[in-house]
Amino acid sequence: VLADIPGLIEGAHAGAGLGHEFLKHIERTRLIVHMVEPSPADLSDPLDNFRCIREELEKYNPELAGRPEILCVSKSELPDADDCAARLREATGREVLLISGATGSGIGELNRIILQQLAEVAST
Secondary structure, eight states: OOOOOOOOOOTGGOOTTTHHHHHHHHOOOEEEEEEESSSSSTTHHHHHOOOHHHHHHHHHHHHTTOOOOOEEETTTTTTTTHHHHHHHHHHHHSEEEOOOTTTTTTTTHHHHHHHHHHHHHHHH
16 A cells, blocks of 8 residues: 655644544555655745654554654755755654655665565565
């Protein structure tokens, strides 16, 4: 199952916006690919946005927070992308991939990691 969950907002776990409708789809997944936008149009902080989504997942279903997750900073061609990735690495202690749909940069590596992690999840 592949689910694209755009627009997950604060309070989604309690039904705000389309919260439950979006979150129920995540429950069917075995792997989360978390895309972080480095320069949101609303000028919000990407790290705060990441934390908010993680908190919503935890509040909705604590088991979701323990699912395997790949962290990506999208739009790697933007000037803020490298800084955003560095901040995410520092905050999480995890690998962060830089990818770009516009240029294709990092997409092959992301596909490889997704296939590898899905194989690992399937074998457990």
